[in-house]
Amino acid sequence: MQLWEHHAVWRGLGRGQPVKLLISRQSAGNNGVFLKFLVVLTVCLAILSCQAKKSEYPPLTIAGSTSVEPFAEKLAEVFMKEHPGVLINVQGGGSSAGIYACRQGACQLGASSRELVESEKELIEIPIAWDGIAIIVHPSNPLKNLTLKELRQIFLGALKNWQDLGWGPQAIHVITREEGSGTRETFEHIVMEKKEITPGALVQDSNGSVREIVAADPYALGYISVGLVDDRVKALSIDGVAPTPENIQSKRYQLARRFLLVSRSEPTGLAKKFIDFILSPPGQRLLTLEGLVAVR
Amino acid sequence: MHKEKFIEKVLFLLALSSITSLALITVFIFMEGLPLVLHTGLRNFILSSHWAPTRGYFGILAMIISSVLVTLGAMILGVPLGLACAIVLAEFSPPRLTFILKPTLELLAGIPSVVYGFLGVIWLVPLIRVYLGGPGLSLLAASLILGIMVLPTIISISIDALVAVPDMYRQGSIALGATQWQTVQRVVLPAAHSGIITAIILGMGRAIGETMAVIMVAGNALKIPTSILDPVRTLTSNIALELGYATGLHREALFATGIVLFIIIMILNLSATLLTRRR
Numbered sequence: 001m002q003l004w005e006h007h008a009v010w011r012g013l014g015r016g017q018p019v020k021l022l023i024s025r026q027s028a029g030n031n032g033v034f035l036k037f038l039v040v041l042t043v044c045l046a047i048l049s050c051q052a053k054k055s056e057y058p059p060l061t062i063a064g065s066t067s068v069e070p071f072a073e074k075l076a077e078v079f080m081k082e083h084p085g086v087l088i089n090v091q092g093g094g095s096s097a098g099i100y101a102c103r104q105g106a107c108q109l110g111a112s113s114r115e116l117v118e119s120e121k122e123l124i125e126i127p128i129a130w131d132g133i134a135i136i137v138h139p140s141n142p143l144k145n146l147t148l149k150e151l152r153q154i155f156l157g158a159l160k161n162w163q164d165l166g167w168g169p170q171a172i173h174v175i176t177r178e179e180g181s182g183t184r185e186t187f188e189h190i191v192m193e194k195k196e197i198t199p200g201a202l203v204q205d206s207n208g209s210v211r212e213i214v215a216a217d218p219y220a221l222g223y224i225s226v227g228l229v230d231d232r233v234k235a236l237s238i239d240g241v242a243p244t245p246e247n248i249q250s251k252r253y254q255l256a257r258r259f260l261l262v263s264r265s266e267p268t269g270l271a272k273k274f275i276d277f278i279l280s281p282p283g284q285r286l287l288t289l290e291g292l293v294a295v296r
Numbered sequence: 297m298h299k300e301k302f303i304e305k306v307l308f309l310l311a312l313s314s315i316t317s318l319a320l321i322t323v324f325i326f327m328e329g330l331p332l333v334l335h336t337g338l339r340n341f342i343l344s345s346h347w348a349p350t351r352g353y354f355g356i357l358a359m360i361i362s363s364v365l366v367t368l369g370a371m372i373l374g375v376p377l378g379l380a381c382a383i384v385l386a387e388f389s390p391p392r393l394t395f396i397l398k399p400t401l402e403l404l405a406g407i408p409s410v411v412y413g414f415l416g417v418i419w420l421v422p423l424i425r426v427y428l429g430g431p432g433l434s435l436l437a438a439s440l441i442l443g444i445m446v447l448p449t450i451i452s453i454s455i456d457a458l459v460a461v462p463d464m465y466r467q468g469s470i471a472l473g474a475t476q477w478q479t480v481q482r483v484v485l486p487a488a489h490s491g492i493i494t495a496i497i498l499g500m501g502r503a504i505g506e507t508m509a510v511i512m513v514a515g516n517a518l519k520i521p522t523s524i525l526d527p528v529r530t531l532t533s534n535i536a537l538e539l540g541y542a543t544g545l546h547r548e549a550l551f552a553t554g555i556v557l558f559i560i561i562m563i564l565n566l567s568a569t570l571l572t573r574r575r
Binding site for chain 2: 093094097171173178179180196199200201202203204205209212213216217219220
C-alpha cells in the first residue's frame with residue numbers, strides 16, 4: 001500500500017464509517033465476534049484503500065532542506081487544494097541529502113537552503129525565496145548593532161558579559177538551536193568560521209521557543225529566521241546593516257541565504273506546474289506571509 | 297468448545313505480542329546504538345562531556361550527570377511532600393477529606409507533561425530568573441517541576457504500602473500507650489518501609505524518564521552544571537531534541553544514549569521489584 005492510501009484510510013476513519021460498523025458488530029456479541037471483527041476490519045480497509053483518487057500526473061516528490069520543508073509543505077497544501085487529485089510529497093533530510101537524491105533521480109525536485117557547490121552546478125536551480133537569520137535581543141536592551149566578530153565572540157563563549165558591549169554587568173544568556181538544525185547550520189557557516197558554539201549556550205529546538213525565551217529574558221540573545229521576528233523581540237543590525245527585506249535580497253545583510261529548488265533537467269509536468277505556482281504572485285505572496293522575502 | 301479453545305489461543309497470542317514488542321524494542325535499541333559505543337569506545341562515550349555529533353564527538357558525561365542531578369533534586373522535593381501526603385491520607389485524615397483529596401491527587405497524574413512544562417516556562421522560570429538570577433531555565437526549574445510530577449506515583453504507592461500494614465500493629469501500639477504519631481513513626485512506617493522505598497524508586501524512574509517538561513524548562517545546555525541555576529541537558533532531552541535531523545553516526549549516538557537510559561531505568565525497576573518481593 002502506498003503512503004497516500006494510508007491517509008485515505010485514516011480520513012475514512014475520521015468520517016466515522018468503519019467505526020459505526022464495528023460497534024454494531026460488537027453489540028451482536030457472540031463467540032465468533034473476534035473473527036467477524038477482523039473480517040469487517042479487513043473489508044473496511046480494503047474498500048477505503050481503493051478510494052484513493054487517481055490523478056493525471058504521477059505524484060511529485062520534493063526532498064531536502066528542513067528549513068525549506070515547512071514552506072514547501074504549506075505551498076503544496078494550497079496547491080493540492082486548488083488542484084484536487086494531484087499529490088505532492090514533501091520530505092526533509094537536509095539540503096545535501098535532497099540535492100543528492102535529486103541527482104540520483106530519487107526525487108524530481110530537491111530543496112536546498114544553501115548554494116550549490118561547483119560539482120553540483122549541472123543541476124538547474126530555481127530560487128524560490130530569500131531568508132535571513134536575525135540576531136534577536138529583548139526590546140529593553142539598548143544595544144542596536146553588533147559586529148560579526150562580536151557575534152562570533154559571544155557564541156564562542158569568549159564574550160560573556162553585557163558590560164563588554166556597553167550595558168549593565170549581566171551575563172549574556174546565549175541561545176542556540178539544536179545540532180542538525182538548518183538554521184544553526186547556516187549560522188555556523190556564516191558566523192562561526194568552523195569553530196564550535198560554546199557548550200554553555202542554551203539550546204532550544206525551534207525558532208518559536210528561541211523567540212519566546214528572548215521575549216521574556218532581558219539578558220538573552222538568540223537567532224531566528226527573520227520572518228518570525230515580531231515586536232516582542234528586537235532584531236540587531238550586523239556590521240551596521242539591518243535585516244530588512246531589501247538588505248537580505250541584496251546580500252548586504254550577511255546572515256542571508258536563498259531557498260532553492262533544484263532539478264536534473266528542465267522541470268516538466270506537475271513539477272513545472274508547482275514551480276510556476278510558487279513563482280506566481282499568489283505563491284510568492286504566500287511565502288511573504290509565511291515570513292520569507294520574495295524573489296519576484 | 298472448539299471455539300473456546302480458538303479464542304483462548306488468540307488471546308494468548310495477543311498477550312504474547314506485548315512481551316514480544318518489548319523484546320523487539322530492546323533488541324532494536326541495542327542493535328542501533330551498540331556499534332557507535334564500540335566505534336568511539338566506552339570511555340569516550342560515557343566519560344567525556346564533549347558532545348558535538350556533527351564533528352564526531354559523542355561524550356555524554358554531562359548529560360548523565362545532569363540526569364542524575366535533576367532526578368536527585370526532584371526527589372528532595374517530591375519524597376518529603378509525597379510521603380507526608382501519603383501518611384495524612386492513610387493514617388490521619390477523616391474519610392471525607394480522603395474522599396476529596398485522593399481523586400484530586402490522581403488527577404495530578406493525568407495532566408500531560410507538556411502542560412507541566414508550559415506552566416514551568418510561563419510561571420516558574422521567570423520567578424527563578426527574577427529572584428535568583430541566571431537564565432531561569434535551569435537545573436532548579438527542572439527539579440521543581442519533576443518534583444511535582446512524581447508526587448502521584450510516590451503518594452499512591454506509599455498509601456498502598458501504609459494501608460497494607462495490619463491494623464493489629466496499630467492497635468497493639470496504641471494499647472501500649474503510644475500516641476498516634478508515635479504509632480505511625482515507630483510502627484507503621486518501619487512496617488511499610490519496603491513499599492515506601494519502592495514508591496520512591498518508581499518515582500525516580502518517572503523523573504529520569506520524563507522528557508517533554510524537562511526540554512521546556514531545563515535549558516538544554518551541554519556543559520556540566522556548576523550551580524543549580526545553570527541550564528542542563530538530560531539524557532532524554534538529548535534524544536528528543538536531536539533525533540529529528542540526525543543521520544548516520546549521530547543517529548546511532550542517540551540510540552546509544554537510549555541504551556544508557558534503558559540500563560538506568562532497568563536497574564531502578566529491578567530494584568523496586570526485588571524490594572517488593574522481599575516483603
